[in-house]
Structure formats: structure tokens, C-alpha cells
Amino acid sequence: MTVRVPRRSLRGMSAVAALLAIGAVGCSEVSDAVDGAKDTAKKAARQQSVFSLDIGDCYNPNGKAEGTAFAVEVVPCTEAHEGQVVGEFAIDKGQEYPGDDEISAIADTRCPVEAQKYAPDTWALPKGAALFYYTPTKESWVTGDRAVSCTYTAEKGKFSGSLNTAKSFEPEQITYLKGSNAVYEALWAHQPEKDAVEDDLAGYKAQAKAVAAALDAHVKGLAGIEGTEVGKLRSTLTKAAGNWKDAADAADAFYIAYDPAFTGIDPNKSVAARKELGLATTVPADEAEVWAG
Incomplete structure (x- = not known):
């Protein structure tokens, strides 16, 4: 937080x-x-x-x-x-x-x-x-x-060294990170205040629309990156983007689209692609907790 x-x-x-x-x-x-x-x-x-x-x-x-x-x-x-x-x-x-x-x-x-x-x-x-x-x-x-x-x-202890890593990444890594970061920014930045969808359906649909747009951009960026695992992730996220779009347009069946949409962007699904790209592969604890249910 x-x-x-x-x-x-x-x-x-x-x-x-x-x-x-x-x-x-x-x-x-x-x-x-x-x-x-x-x-x-x-x-x-x-x-x-x-x-x-x-x-x-x-x-x-x-x-x-x-x-x-x-x-x-x-x-x-x-x-x-x-x-x-x-x-x-x-x-x-x-x-x-x-x-x-x-x-x-x-x-x-x-x-x-x-x-x-x-x-x-x-x-x-x-x-x-x-x-x-x-x-x-x-x-x-x-x-x-x-x-x-x-x-x-x-939050505990201290850091050692600088956190500046921007110049250490290759162009394909930066493309991946920008797209991935944007997806989760869209998810959390548009998080409705109400816990229950029934109390703020419009807010949840707005969130779904924002995530779908970010996923479209991310998938487009992944198209220019070679790699078997990256290709698999692109297919997974393409399907997830469709589910988020369905959620954004849903009326009475929001959960039917939302549940697979949320599961589709589980960060654990990106570990193999990250490894292929030479990026960190340990899901942050706070994200792992969210998708653990």
C-alpha cells in the first residue's frame, strides 16, 4: 500500500x-x-x-x-x-x-x-x-x-546499493516490462472502492475496460519478441484480453467473464516467459498472495 x-x-x-x-x-x-x-x-x-x-x-x-x-x-x-x-x-x-x-x-x-x-x-x-x-x-x-x-x-532493514537498473535492460526486455507493468497499473489504479460487484458494477466494468486496453497494447508489444515461452504467454494474454472485454460489456453475467479474466493475468503464468527473457522470476509476495485466493 x-x-x-x-x-x-x-x-x-x-x-x-x-x-x-x-x-x-x-x-x-x-x-x-x-x-x-x-x-x-x-x-x-x-x-x-x-x-x-x-x-x-x-x-x-x-x-x-x-x-x-x-x-x-x-x-x-x-x-x-x-x-x-x-x-x-x-x-x-x-x-x-x-x-x-x-x-x-x-x-x-x-x-x-x-x-x-x-x-x-x-x-x-x-x-x-x-x-x-x-x-x-x-x-x-x-x-x-x-x-x-x-x-x-x-519496510524492514536497509537497502544495499542503488536501485537504478533502467540502463541494464535490452530493448526486448524493456518492451515486455512496459507492457506488463501497464496491465497491473490499470488493474490497481481502477480498483473500485466497493468489494462487491453488485455495489459498483459500473466501476468494475470501467476497470475491465482499462485492463483490456492495457492487455491489447501488451500483446501487440509481445508480437515483436521472439521466443517459445513469450509466444505461449502472448496466446494466454490474448485470451485474457477477450475475457476482460467481455467483462467490460457484461450486464447480468459479469462474473462469468471476470473470473477467467482475472485468472488469465495471474503473474505466475508469466514466469516462464520472464525466464526466457532473462528477467526476475520470483513473483513478489504481495502479488502472489492476491492470486493465491
């Missing part, structure tokens, strides 16, 4: 203040105190306003990841870190603050797209990587803040 992490302007913090901890320490403890003070001073010196974060920056949040943030500790990506900025964009909504809900809705839609430009294969992300984002608050909006910084943050 994507979590909204608002941001505000940074109030200055002096690295010198961290060194004051040495003053009341006994002689036998001076060495440890000095080392601790150096680490604290180093962290303080690395504090950077969330306004100045750039794509590729690796960082450690000050405290919990979720909530209002003024600054983070920016570190080299070669060091263990909890998060990395993987995308950014500006919100174009005029002078009036759109409100927290609309800001979140925009980030929910845009951040997955921006993040996949940086790390296209979401299956290859470290375990526990979750998409977070820093957004303007009502207060910072008044000062001209319109930026959203999309980040992957470790």
Missing part, C-alpha cells in the same frame, strides 16, 4: 551542537564518546532539506518514514540506507491547494510510472521495498512548492 509522506521546509540544524555531548564524559569514556559524537556530527552534516532531494539520492529518514518530514540524511548509495528517490514530478493545479486527498490520488497514479522508469522490473526490487512519496503540504504550497518525490523505502 502506498503511503503518503508530506513534507515541509527545513529548520536549520547545527552539526556543532552534536559535539556538546563530549563535555560531561569521564576520561575512560572519552574515546567512545568521541566516536559517537563523530558519527552524530557526520549524520548532522548530511542533513538535507526534503525540498532539495534529487532522483537517485539515497537517504535515511529522521524517525518514522510516514509523517511530516523536514529533512533526511542523504548518504552514498554504497552505504546501507532505508530509501532512495526514484522519480519526481511537479503538480500543475493552479494557485489553490488541491487538498490532501487529491494530492495523494495524483501521487498514487504518477509515482508507480515514474519509479518504473528508474527500476523497470518491479519483481527484481529488494524484498520489503515499498513505494512512498514526499508531497507538498498546504503550508508549503503557498511558498510555491509543487514537487512530488517518489521513493522506494525499506
Whole structure:
């Protein structure tokens, strides 16, 4: 689940203040105190306003990841870190603050797209990587803040190295990933709020229409990729696209089309094709849980 992490302007913090901890320490403890003070001073010196974060920056949040943030500790990506900025964009909504809900809705839609430009294969992300984002608050909006910084943050533990893998893929791999990512983006971005189809049939049909369109594009992209397993997957997804179209047009028999349509895009069905293309083959835990029933 994507979590909204608002941001505000940074109030200055002096690295010198961290060194004051040495003053009341006994002689036998001076060495440890000095080392601790150096680490604290180093962290303080690395504090950077969330306004100045750039794509590729690796960082450690000050405290919990979720909530209002003024600054983070920016570190080299070669060091263990909890998060990395993987995308950014500006919100174009005029002078009036759109409100927290609309800001979140925009980030929910845009951040997955921006993040996949940086790390296209979401299956290859470290375990526990979750998409977070820093957004303007009502207060910072008044000062001209319109930026959203999309980040992957470790839910547990820390990352090692950069998540930037965009340049490591071949054209056929990128074609596959763009198409596959778009299908699941369409599925989740159009997820109706009601659990029961009967309570929002129009919403479920709209979702089906969006997924069908994404599948059509994905199938078209797969046509230009050679490989036995890719060919098999293309046939499976072509059938699934037909089921999603039937669901989008259904009246009283929505489930008859929806059930096979949903089964048809089970990520487990793409493992063999991914292996053939040299991509990650372990279905992410959250997706595996959804299709496990």
C-alpha cells in the first residue's frame, strides 16, 4: 500500500551542537564518546532539506518514514540506507491547494510510472521495498512548492546499493516490462472502492475496460519478441484480453467473464516467459498472495 509522506521546509540544524555531548564524559569514556559524537556530527552534516532531494539520492529518514518530514540524511548509495528517490514530478493545479486527498490520488497514479522508469522490473526490487512519496503540504504550497518525490523505502532493514537498473535492460526486455507493468497499473489504479460487484458494477466494468486496453497494447508489444515461452504467454494474454472485454460489456453475467479474466493475468503464468527473457522470476509476495485466493 502506498503511503503518503508530506513534507515541509527545513529548520536549520547545527552539526556543532552534536559535539556538546563530549563535555560531561569521564576520561575512560572519552574515546567512545568521541566516536559517537563523530558519527552524530557526520549524520548532522548530511542533513538535507526534503525540498532539495534529487532522483537517485539515497537517504535515511529522521524517525518514522510516514509523517511530516523536514529533512533526511542523504548518504552514498554504497552505504546501507532505508530509501532512495526514484522519480519526481511537479503538480500543475493552479494557485489553490488541491487538498490532501487529491494530492495523494495524483501521487498514487504518477509515482508507480515514474519509479518504473528508474527500476523497470518491479519483481527484481529488494524484498520489503515499498513505494512512498514526499508531497507538498498546504503550508508549503503557498511558498510555491509543487514537487512530488517518489521513493522506494525499506519496510524492514536497509537497502544495499542503488536501485537504478533502467540502463541494464535490452530493448526486448524493456518492451515486455512496459507492457506488463501497464496491465497491473490499470488493474490497481481502477480498483473500485466497493468489494462487491453488485455495489459498483459500473466501476468494475470501467476497470475491465482499462485492463483490456492495457492487455491489447501488451500483446501487440509481445508480437515483436521472439521466443517459445513469450509466444505461449502472448496466446494466454490474448485470451485474457477477450475475457476482460467481455467483462467490460457484461450486464447480468459479469462474473462469468471476470473470473477467467482475472485468472488469465495471474503473474505466475508469466514466469516462464520472464525466464526466457532473462528477467526476475520470483513473483513478489504481495502479488502472489492476491492470486493465491
